[in-house]
Amino acid sequence: MKCTRRIGLRYYSTASPSTSHFNQRITSLKNASGPTKVNDALQLFDEMLQRQPPPSIFQFTQLISVIVKKKQYSTALILLEQMKLMGIPSNIYTINISINCHCRLNQVAYGFALLATTFKQGHPPSLATYTTLIHGLVLADRVFEAVELFKKLLREKVCEPNQVMYGSVINGLCKVGHTRKALELLRFMESGSCKPGVEQYSVVIDSLCKDKMVDHALELFAKMTEKGVLADVITYSSLIHGLCNFGRETEAAKMLRDMEEEGVSPSVDTFNILVNAFCKQGSVKDAELAVQAMVRRGLNPDVITYSALIDGYCLRGEIDKAEEVLDGMVKRDIVPNIITYNSLINGYCKKKQIDKARHLFQEIQDKGLIPDVVTYSSMLQGLYGSGNPAAARELFNEMQAKGLAPNICTYRILLHGMCKNSQSPDALALFRSLESKELMEDVGLYNILIDGCSKCGKPNEAMDLFDELCLKGLKPNVRTYTVMISVYCGEGLLGKCKELLRKMEENGCLPNSMTYNVLVRELLKKNECQEAEIYLEEMINRGFMPDHATFENLLPRIPNVGKDSRLRTIILKLTS
DNA sequence: GTAGGGTTAG
Structure with a gap:
């Protein structure tokens, strides 16, 4: 029986040689990695599209999934469109891919429009269709609507949710900080027939870590293991990340040993978490050791690994070392990105090597990289720091002309830079022009202005700003009080000083x-x-x-x- | 078992 089947298959393959040939190439693409992957997939797609009769839609969806996994959502949509033009009919799978791509491109509304077409085209939506839409709403920060949709599906018994759908809702709840609600839903799953898997536990574990409840996360991890759900790389990585974030590197290192003992291999990402933590905490030495450990395990450091090291060295002011790492990564054909260069530009600026920073700023643009808010903010800091407020202003205008919105960091740098260059009136004018409530009510910005005005010889304006801040109902922090104490002292208002201290x-x-x-x-x-x-x-x-x-x-x-x-x-x- | 889910840098 088995034999006949096999012969039958082989016979079929010979009759349509393209099928097996395409299958092989699709499989190898799925396992492939590297920069040519997307191009190879596109090439294969063209060949498949030209073949008469065309290969099955089954193969097309597999191939397009490769493109989607590489996050080329627009490209994937174009391919789906081409298939349609060639007369290949869509099915619920291609529609779901399309909905997913639109959601990822911030077009959830279009996703819902496609949901309507599925009915019209006679393709009833599947569980995956709804899950994709729920996830789309979560991606668009519309978690409340995502939860409502989920509830509606349950209430109207449209479908029976599975782990993936529960997972999307749990993820959404965690994303908006409702970890407790997520935990409740997890408990609900535990009590029902659709038991949570490692993915759902991991989301909540990660969220607990981000809520600074690492010990609760560890408890949930233990409970999950008791229930026979095995932790995987992501679970361990989340915990390692959580431990590192709260200075518990020793426990993080132990967690790494534990996972390997359990037979779970750490990934490049796992090591990157450690490398990054060590760098941020100032011990690039330990970070380098972590890199060695990953290499010993046959893992290749990637752009994130090298960028973390570069940043670590820059933070310590060891720019030569950072430059060495950059050379090393380029030699290994790892292409630095804007984040990599931002660290270096920031490093140069902090070391007052503004010419080097300017040069690199130009060089990366010649290479086709687009400076982002962080690049501009670093450059602004460098220019103000080197006493060139005119050039800084010009660069700020350039940044806005390019449509890059300054963030709160940029404003801190601008206000501080202006004040430092005796331009407190300009700083005040800029602050008054702000329209976002978040910025207008930022105590940090007030602190900069109060300090700035006082250093620019305008203690009265500083005191007015402090009154304004209190009148707005904002809470001064230690820095605010400290600055004000120095203002009062400077003015010889000792009584006020003591009063404020109390x-x-x-x-x-x-x-x-x-x-x-x-x-x-x-x-x-x-x-x-x-x-x-x-x-x-x-x-x-x-x-x-x-x-x-x-x-x-x-x-x-x-x-x-x-x-x-x-x-x-x-x-x-x-x-x- | 072709589509939908979880960690990750400045």
Whole structure:
């Protein structure tokens, strides 16, 4: 029986040699990786389309899926259109691919329009159709509607949800921060017939980690394992990521060992999480060790790995090292992208090597890379930092002309840069022109302006801004209070200063090391030694130390103070 | 078992 079937198949293949030939090429494309993958798929598609009679729609959908997996959604849609033009009829599979592509291209509405056509064309929507639409709504940040659609499908018994559909809803809930609701839905699944799989658990585990509830995530992980659901790379990667984010690198490293013991192989992404965490935390050495570990396992570092290292070195100001890594990656044929270069541009700017930054900024554009908000923001910071506000302004105009919307970081840089270059009126004017509520109510921007105005010799404007902030009902933070303390001190308003210090504690905002340093320094400058003494003691009692600048003000006073003065004792204690 | 789901850089 088996034998006959096989012969039958072989006979069929010989009659239509293209079928098996195409199948082979599709399979090899599915497993392929590398830059030519999409092009090869397109080439194959053309061949298939020209073949008479055309291969089955089955093969076409498989091939287009390759393109979709490579995130070439517009291309996929064009191919589907070409098939239609060649008279190949669509089915629910091609329609679902089309809906998915439109959703990914931010056109959910079009996806729903296609849902209507499925009925008209006599293709009843499948579970996947609805899942795709739910996911589309989630992608468009319309989670509430996604949940409503899901509920409606259940209520009207349109379909019986499966793991994938539950997963999309759980994912949506997590995305908007409703992890608790997601957890409830997970529990609901556990109690029903459609049990959650590793994918659904992983989403919630990841979300718990992002909510800073890493220990809850670990508990859920244990519970999942108890239920016989095995963790996979993504589960472990999420946990490693969560642990790293909260400085628990040692546990993260242990998690890596655990996963390998369980027979789950870490991926490049898993290692990238570690590499990135080490870099951000300042230990590029450990990051390099992690890279070595991944290479030992036969994994190839990718653009993310190298970019993380470059960023790590740039953050430490070790630009030579960063440049070395860049050379290394180019030698390995890994193409740096805008994120890679942004780190370098930022590094140059921070090191005041503005010419190098400008050069690289030009060079990447010649290569065809498009600078983004981060590129422009770094450049702006560099130009203001090197005392060239005119060039900065020009670049800001260029950025807007290109239709790039500045983000809150850009505005911080702009306001700070202007103030630093004695342009506090310009900074204020820019701030007044802002229209977004989020920006107008950002305490950080106020802090910059208050500090800026005061440094530009306009303490009254600084005080007005502080009043304005409080009137708006915004909550000043430690930085706001600290800046204001320095403003009051500078103006000799010692009473106001003390009052604010008391008020901030009342508001649950404890002074930090910076607050005390600023206060003591200002008091010393004003020759208010007795007051300085009081706060110096208080800060030390609270576990803070005078910083370098405070010391500079402190040391010259030793000869002037009496032998048994407390200030002298404190200084001696600190220097011994 | 061709379509739909989870981690990942500045």
